[in-house]
Amino acid sequence: MNLRLHDTSTRSVRDFTPRVSGAASLYLCGLTVQAPPHIGHLRGGVNYDVLRRWLTHHGLDVNFVRNVTDIDDKLLAKALEQDRPFWSIAYANERLLAADYASLGVLEPTYEPRATGHIPEMLTLIAELIEKGHAYLASDDSGDVYFDVRGFPEYGALSGQRIDHMQAAPDGPDRAKRDPRDFALWKGEKPTEPQNAFWDTPYGRGRPGWHLECSAMARRYLGDTFDIHGGGMDLVFPHHENEVAQSRAAGLGFARYWVHIGMLNLGGEKMSKSLGNVIDLTALRKLVRPAEVRYYLAVPHYRSVIDYSEAALKESASAYRRIEGFVRRAAERLGADEVHVDRGVLCADFTAAMDEDLNTSAAMAAIHEVTREGNSAADAGNDKAFGSAAASVRRMMDVFGLDPLSPQWTETDGGGDLRGTLDALVAMTLEQRQAARARRDYATSDVLRDQLTAAGVQVEDTPHGPRWTYETQKG
RNA sequence: GGCGGGAUGGCCGAGUGGCUUAGGCAAGGGCCUGCAAAGCCCUGUACGCGGGUUCGAUUCCCGCUCCCGCCUCCA
Structure with a gap:
């Protein structure tokens, strides 16, 4: 295992050594399903899928958990607005997300837990934190339970924040927090929120805070300590900072590496539901095919910002078609068996690039090189070299989830x-x-x-x- | 105010103290073709600005400008 990965907690690229030899455990913060997904969300899914495939390529048995946040402030607000249960909105969006992932060839996670299915695990964690003196009940009878950030010296380490330099949370003064930076583990019931969103607890009726679910679910499915935790760059603070605080304060080891995905911008600004500058997969599919969208999302380095443009998307499509055309011609000319993906070998440049913090750009450059060599061989009538190049290209493209001859892509070509x-x-x-x-x-x-x-x-x-x-x- | 990331040739996008300094897209020329298409070959010398370190910096250091993300829900 020569893989190196950038770890946000040390801000450096480190050798990746799984906790358990031969296996890897990953937790990805999935989506808050308050609205249909946009392509920025999908980027994270695709990037993690490539990571997962590369770990699998290294022979690791990957336990990949990707959660769904199916209860949060916005979801409850929408439920009231639309006069429908919050869970029906969550479920509808979860289905849309699954369909988008499927059309982009994102493999299913090992398990996809929902926050609302893990209330007992959360309550256990809260009880442990209160017991250890890291959490407290609000003094105003609101039923809120807060995490005490001042009582946890490591707080801020992941994101490089110092409590005293942070801007105070705006909700501080009017809630019974000891420190404005304290965050809610549990939120007491409010008459202004949907009444079907609360659970009975020792602290009264209420609902979970956002951060707690991930600590509880990661623990349940991956154990006290696991290998990689990730999500979008925008989750580093406060979400991941709060998660790690809760878990470590409770005595858990939690994540060993933090892998964060860069944002996808539109018009120079982060694509986001709140800004309203979103583009969804349906819109992109009018311009290019799903495999081409995947190529577009997977080729730039996972930590770099992608500034979406239609022109760049179409360029990606051209680049992908060059590879696709090469592989198809080889299969037509030499027969499917000759260019079978299993006969392909990864070239050294490709492997070295992927191992160095998933340098997918350099890895794709290696694929294009082999494509060119294969085309030359075809022109020269060297079928042997033609075939082996095509098989290699397929194998390497498969690491990207982009083998052009995979049924994932060929069965959606139309014609039926x-x-x-x-x-x-x-x-x-x-x-x-x-x-x-x-x-x-x-x-x-x-x-x-x-x-x-x-x-x-x-x-x-x-x-x-x-x-x-x-x-x-x-x- | 604090923390972090970035500015690369017409465009996208890697990367590096000097080596022929990725790859793709587009463009021009050539080969191939009846003509095309596809493919192949060739061409194009870029690293925001100002200093510094160095024999040598796009790459290291300092300063500056501009952009983006986070510090509030956010992939």
């Missing part, structure tokens, strides 16, 4: 069960064109080709006869 019919019609037309070419009737030949092009069928003449691709396929 009429594909065979379509192919037969195209072949018939091309036979006529070949006949015209044979008698040097290029006018007729070109008309036939133009008509096919107009119908969305691209024709290429190769030394082995014509090949064609459909517009939805672009290979």
Whole structure:
């Protein structure tokens, strides 16, 4: 295992050594399902999916937990606004998220727990924190339970914050906190919130604070100490700072590495629900195919900011199609077995790049190099080199979740069960064109080709006869 | 006010104290082709500004400008 990863808690790239040899445990802060996902959310899912695949490639048995926050302030506010149960809004958005992940080829996590399903685990944690003197009941009978940040010296270490330099939380003065920075583990019931959002507890009826769920669920599914915890860069403070404070104050080891994903900006600003500058996957699918969206999201380094632009997205699509075309031609020419993904080998540059904090840009450069070499081999009639290059490209693309011949992508190319019919019609037309070419009737030949092009069928003449691709396929 | 990240050739995007200084997209030229398409070959010398360290800096240090994120819900 030569993998190195950037760890937010040390702000440095460190050798990654799993806690348990042969296995890796990951926790990803998933979404607060108060609204449909946008592509910024999806980026995190894709980036973590690549990490997960790379760990798997290293032979690790990956236990990957990605939670869903299905109760929070905004969700409850929306429930009142829309006069429907908060959980129905949460569930609807959770389904949308799952569909988006599926269309981008994001593998299912090992488990996807919901916050509301883990109230007992949260209450246990609260009791432990109160017992150890790290949490206290609000003095105003609100039923709130707070974490005492002043009583935990490590507070602020993850994000590099010092309590005294922080801006005071605006809700400080009017709530019974000992320090304005203290955060809620549990929130007492309020008459102004949906009454179906509360649970009975030893502290009265109430609902969970945001941060507590992750500490409780990570503990339940990954144990007291686990390897990697992550999420978007915007979660470092306060969310992750508060999580680590709760867990460590309770005596748990918690995360050994913190891997945070850069933001996706639109128009120079973070894409966010509250700013309203969001673009969803449905919009992107009108421009490019899902695999191309994935390529766009997966190639820049995971910690760098992506400033979304349609032009850049389309460039990514062109780059992906170059690789896709190469692999498809190889499979058509040499047969699927010759270019089977399992026969592919990762080139050294690729592996070195991925091992160095997942340098996906450099890794993709290596794939393009092999693609070029493979194309040259094809031009030279060297089928052996052509085939092995294609298999390697497939294997490396598979690490990105982007093997162009994977059923994930080929089964969504369109055509459906009429594909065979379509192919037969195209072949018939091309036979006529070949006949015209044979008698040097290029006018007729070109008309036939133009008509096919107009119908969305691209024709290429190769030394082995014509090949064609459909517009939805672009290979 | 505090913490963190960033400014790279027409565009996207890695990276590095000097080595032919990624890769892609676009562009121009060439090869191939009846013409195309696809592919291949060639071309393009970039690192925000001002200092400093150094034989040598885009890469290290200092200062500056601008941009982004967090400190409140946020992937």
